[in-house]
Amino acid sequence: MKIKRSKKVAFTLLAVLPIALLVILFTSSNMVLFDSKGPIGEAQSSLIITSVLLMAIIIVPVLLMSVYFPYKYRHSNKDAEYKPNWEHSTKIEVIVWTVPCLIILALGWITYETSYSLDPRKEIASEQKPLTIQVVAMNWKWLFIYPEQQIATVNEVTLPVNRPVEFLVTSDTTMNSFFIPQLGSQVYAMAGMENRLYLMAEEQGEYRGISANYSGFGFTNMKFKAHAVDDAGFDQWVQKVKASDKVLNDGSYDVLEANAKEQIKTPHPVTYFASVDPLRFKDIIEKHAGVQNGL
Known part of the structure; x- marks a missing residue:
């Protein structure tokens, strides 16, 4: 039991490590793109963060599964479920196609909107003369x-x-x-x-x-x-x-x-x-x- 528990702890650490590294990177470095001092910079920072979060819906689970599956189905794990005749799952097909399509549609709409709202040549609304x-x-x-x-x-x-x-x-x-x-x-x-x-x-x-x-x-x-x-x-x-x-x-x-x-x-x-x-x-x-x- 102790060996299995220690392995679970090791897996958890491996899964959490990439996310922790990203958090440290964003909070400790001087990333001026996310320290905006004007309306255009703020809008662009928001666009970058929104795009990254939308793509993370796919990327984060994939990263976690890339660690989880090799660990669970390793050769030494005799308790892993084995289904040699399994070949299709409608639920999985619906998920792996629907989620990316929705994300692509969301990113496409955001890109369409910001291509006009953040046009460099567009004047900034203000009472003062530029x-x-x-x-x-x-x-x-x-x-x-x-x-x-x-x-x-x-x-x-x-x-x-x-x-x-x-x-x-x-x-x-x-x-x-x-x-x-x-x-x-x-x-x-x-x-x-x-x-x-x-x-x-x-x-x-x-x-x-x-x-x-x-x-x-x-x-x-x-x-x-x-x-x-x-x-x-x-x-x-x-x-x-x-x-x-x-x-x-x-x-x-x-x-x-x-x-x-x-x-x-x-x-x-x-x-x-x-x-x-x-x-x-x-x-x-x-x-x-x-x-x-x-x-």
């Missing part, structure tokens, strides 16, 4: 242009909380992916094209921004800081940038491009430009659009 920020992926840095404030920054973006932000995204080099995980969504930055993304931060803080698309040797330095501040803090930050002694003109932009080799090993420092050519973003797009059209 703040426009133009984003340019470069080698190996991010350039942010504020057309309304007529300022620009490198590797740092600041936005006011509870105000929608319209990001206009392009690339002056290879394809990258603009992504602030805690705010949600990511869109590709492609040369000669303008992509659009609406995000909003609901809490003040510093968030990590990355490129989620490998783009060459300096890819690891394609990072930036996103600061969410209140309205007063945003106005102060704008004045701080305007106090810079640098301007973003043809000469300084050429320097940014020329420094690409240095940023393969060392990230480009945060840089402020007190003024910027209002047509800079448009010119960057048209430069590559002309090449794509064979001009």
